[in-house]
Amino acid sequence: MLQIISLLVENKPGALMRITGLLSQRGYNIESLTVARTLDPQLSRMTIVVDVDSTLRQQVIKQMNKLVNVLQAVDLTESPAVRREMVLVRVRTAQETRTAVLKEAEIFSARVVDSSTEGFALEATGDPEKLDEFIDVMQSYGEIEITRSGVVAVSLESKKLKLQPPVLTEAR
Amino acid sequence: MSTLMNGAKMLLECLAREGVDCFFGYPGGVTLPLYDAIYDHHIRHVLVRHEENACFAAEGYARVTGKVGVCCATSGPGATNLVTGLVDAMMDSIPIVALTGQVTSKLIGSDAFQEADTFGITRSCTKHNYLVKKLEDLPQVVHEAFYIAASGRPGPVLVDIPKDVFQAQGHYTPVTSIHLPGYKVFTEGHTGQIRRAAQMMWEAERPFVYAGGGIVAANASAELREMVELLDVPAVLTLMGLGALPSTHPNFVSMTGMHGGYAANMGMTHCDVLIALGVRFDDRVTGRLAAFAPHAKVIHVDIDPAEIGKNRAADVPIVGDVKRVLGRLNTVLAETRPERKERLAAARRSWWSQIRAWKAEHPLVPVTSDSEIKPQHLMMEIDRLSAGEAIVCSDVGQHQMWAAQLIRFNGPRLWINSGGLGAMGFGLPSAIGAQFARPDKLVFALVGDGGFQMSIPELSTIVGHGLPIKIVVMNNGYLGMVRQWQELFFNNRLSSVELDSFPDAEKLAGAYGFKGRTIDKPWELASALEEAVREPGPYLLNVKVTPFENVYPMVPAGAAINEMVLAPPQPVAVPK
Numbered sequence: 001m002l003q004i005i006s007l008l009v010e011n012k013p014g015a016l017m018r019i020t021g022l023l024s025q026r027g028y029n030i031e032s033l034t035v036a037r038t039l040d041p042q043l044s045r046m047t048i049v050v051d052v053d054s055t056l057r058q059q060v061i062k063q064m065n066k067l068v069n070v071l072q073a074v075d076l077t078e079s080p081a082v083r084r085e086m087v088l089v090r091v092r093t094a095q096e097t098r099t100a101v102l103k104e105a106e107i108f109s110a111r112v113v114d115s116s117t118e119g120f121a122l123e124a125t126g127d128p129e130k131l132d133e134f135i136d137v138m139q140s141y142g143e144i145e146i147t148r149s150g151v152v153a154v155s156l157e158s159k160k161l162k163l164q165p166p167v168l169t170e171a172r
Numbered sequence: 173m174s175t176l177m178n179g180a181k182m183l184l185e186c187l188a189r190e191g192v193d194c195f196f197g198y199p200g201g202v203t204l205p206l207y208d209a210i211y212d213h214h215i216r217h218v219l220v221r222h223e224e225n226a227c228f229a230a231e232g233y234a235r236v237t238g239k240v241g242v243c244c245a246t247s248g249p250g251a252t253n254l255v256t257g258l259v260d261a262m263m264d265s266i267p268i269v270a271l272t273g274q275v276t277s278k279l280i281g282s283d284a285f286q287e288a289d290t291f292g293i294t295r296s297c298t299k300h301n302y303l304v305k306k307l308e309d310l311p312q313v314v315h316e317a318f319y320i321a322a323s324g325r326p327g328p329v330l331v332d333i334p335k336d337v338f339q340a341q342g343h344y345t346p347v348t349s350i351h352l353p354g355y356k357v358f359t360e361g362h363t364g365q366i367r368r369a370a371q372m373m374w375e376a377e378r379p380f381v382y383a384g385g386g387i388v389a390a391n392a393s394a395e396l397r398e399m400v401e402l403l404d405v406p407a408v409l410t411l412m413g414l415g416a417l418p419s420t421h422p423n424f425v426s427m428t429g430m431h432g433g434y435a436a437n438m439g440m441t442h443c444d445v446l447i448a449l450g451v452r453f454d455d456r457v458t459g460r461l462a463a464f465a466p467h468a469k470v471i472h473v474d475i476d477p478a479e480i481g482k483n484r485a486a487d488v489p490i491v492g493d494v495k496r497v498l499g500r501l502n503t504v505l506a507e508t509r510p511e512r513k514e515r516l517a518a519a520r521r522s523w524w525s526q527i528r529a530w531k532a533e534h535p536l537v538p539v540t541s542d543s544e545i546k547p548q549h550l551m552m553e554i555d556r557l558s559a560g561e562a563i564v565c566s567d568v569g570q571h572q573m574w575a576a577q578l579i580r581f582n583g584p585r586l587w588i589n590s591g592g593l594g595a596m597g598f599g600l601p602s603a604i605g606a607q608f609a610r611p612d613k614l615v616f617a618l619v620g621d622g623g624f625q626m627s628i629p630e631l632s633t634i635v636g637h638g639l640p641i642k643i644v645v646m647n648n649g650y651l652g653m654v655r656q657w658q659e660l661f662f663n664n665r666l667s668s669v670e671l672d673s674f675p676d677a678e679k680l681a682g683a684y685g686f687k688g689r690t691i692d693k694p695w696e697l698a699s700a701l702e703e704a705v706r707e708p709g710p711y712l713l714n715v716k717v718t719p720f721e722n723v724y725p726m727v728p729a730g731a732a733i734n735e736m737v738l739a740p741p742q743p744v745a746v747p748k
Contacts, residue, residue, distance in 0.1 A: 009354070010353075017292065018295060021296055059478065065478075066476070067300075068320060068352055068355045162356070163353040163354070164352060164353050164356050164357070169319065169347075169348060169349060
């Protein structure tokens with residue numbers, strides 16, 4: 001089943017590789033992955049959707065928290081959270097169906113970002129389920145090509161961030 | 173300390189500051205600047221003959237002292253040769269810092285000569301790794317590397333240094349603090365959990381201690397002993413924990429697991445409170461998980477929160493340094509000893525007599541013969557000469573299991589073996605590290621004929637430094653453990669396990685310039701071993717033992733640990 005994990009990681013080379021490596025070495029398939037800087041330029045927030053057995057979800061979070069670059073790893077699968085995704089859809093339309101496609105786009109609050117005699121390019125955002133529906137609908141009008149961004153999520157619970165303070169070490 | 177120096181010299185200054193007095197390595201193209209700096213530096217570099225052995229030697233050093241072991245290799249093939257050792261250190265939680273050279277920064281990614289993606293390759297077999305891009309980062313990186321390697325659950329850390337960083341010039345300012353916001357180390361156990369554990373332990377009718385490598389890593393032998401005696405509870409140790417309690421301690425039942433003692437595995441299966449200390453419920457110990465300790469409530473103390481609940485849910489999980497937790501637990505136990513002693517005493521007595529009955533039913537009786545040397549007899553003789561005090565560095569296989577069953581240790585950090593990874597070729601080089609760490613100690617490198625042949629190049633290192641290591645080859649002419657499995661589970665179809673063409677030990681040792689001897693008669697055993705121990709320098713004793721001997725008890729793969737095979741099955745004819 002799909003687990004959605006939100007991570008706060010150090011913005012350092014190799015951090016991404018470590019996290020994906022941890023998942024791939026256990027054979028878990030990554031459905032989507034997004035990462036971008038947070039307010040603090042030294043930190044990035046990563047949202048990963050991974051296909052993992054529900055009994056192993058806690059173990060995955062614990063293993064991620066072990067990584068030196070990971071400040072916090074949270075399982076958002078069953079917690080109150082807002083999940084959003086963006087999709088860019090290129091749809092080929094016949095002359096007759098152009099208006100219908102535009103009407104459907106309006107229903108989904110999708111924007112037209114490109115228009116040509118061949119068809120349209122549309123941009124839609126929303127929760128993943130809404131986007132699934134949008135894609136289905138567009139597909140019924142003609143040939144489509146989609147590029148999904150992957151899920152970003154923000155937790156609605158306030159989770160205290162426990163960070164390790166600096167440690168003073170002595171010379172031997 | 174602000175003189176101008178190059179990165180190579182700076183690295184050595186960083187190592188000296190971390191308390192490193194000796195490290196193991198092999199030079200190469202990109203590490204030439206480093207080796208030039210080593211030439212007139214006081215830190216001792218030990219040249220091995222294969223980089224894998226540099227890591228194994230660093231491990232031997234770390235396992236025996238508890239300090240961080242250091243190894244060094246050049247880029248490309250040098251670094252990739254370290255990988256087996258790094259995985260081994262990762263599996264057994266041994267503090268290692270591996271230093272590797274890398275091609276000049278601007279050549280990285282261009283498939284340069286002797287270039288390998290060391291950073292990528294070692295990602296999964298290190299606790300953390302670094303690629304140093306600027307000389308200014310070097311002191312902080314090295315300081316962090318040692319800190320990460322030694323703290324929390326110890327493990328290997330790799331630092332990859334490009335050639336231009338070695339050559340760059342800079343001023344060295346020692347680092348005095350670590351800031352790793354994401355690296356959390358939990359040392360203190362939760363007070364409430366400790367109290368709950370103490371109560372559960374006092375109220376248990378059949379308590380059982382299952383302790384392992386974590387006790388050794390935490391240097392918590394004294395605390396373990398105090399607890400075991402306070403509670404008067406039977407205790408078993410894993411392969412990695414042998415010596416954590418002295419082998420002769422009255423409460424020590426035996427080793428547990430796939431080749432553990434009968435009473436140990438039965439005790440695990442029938443206890444009602446399992447006190448797990450510095451262990452990870454490894455498959456070699458638990459057997460079929462669903463049938464493991466089915467009646468027990470589990471108290472699990474470990475410094476790694478990911479281990480708790482990984483294989484077995486813990487009723488009282490305690491994340492913390494086992495030494496600190498046990499210290500506090502012992503105080504609470506002493507304070508909360510129950511008043512009604514009679515009920516407690518009766519339950520304990522009954523449990524102990526059950527344990528003793530199991531021990532008597534199937535004791536670990538070493539087998540001897542008049543005409544040939546039984547492997548168990550060899551272990552008994554080593555045990556006699558060691559008297560619990562020698563360092564025994566073992567390779568992997570049947571000899572390792574018999575040694576674990578039959579050689580006694582008075583304390584921790586004497587039994588040195590590759591447990592989690594089971595890497596053959598570990599025994600001999602780890603003995604090199606151990607002997608450098610403890611020049612005062614008698615060190616045995618106990619190896620099989622298979623593992624020995626993987627490490628022959630290091631005989632050169634041993635002779636070169638005059639290390640008085642006693643190399644004892646348990647030679648049965650086969651890859652024994654694999655042969656045992658082929659016999660028991662593959663209808664005795666022995667495929668590629670015959671190790672013929674073993675060299676003449678006297679000639680081999682002689683070729684390297686030291687003493688060697690082969691024996692195959694039981695009456696020669698004691699005197700040959702004594703001769704080896706008496707020899708001031710290294711000694712190679714090739715002991716030819718009964719070839720088709722199997723290690724028992726054995727928990728077959730997939731079986732529960734109380735479903736042990738205790739004796740040889742009916743002989744199966746070898747198909748022609």
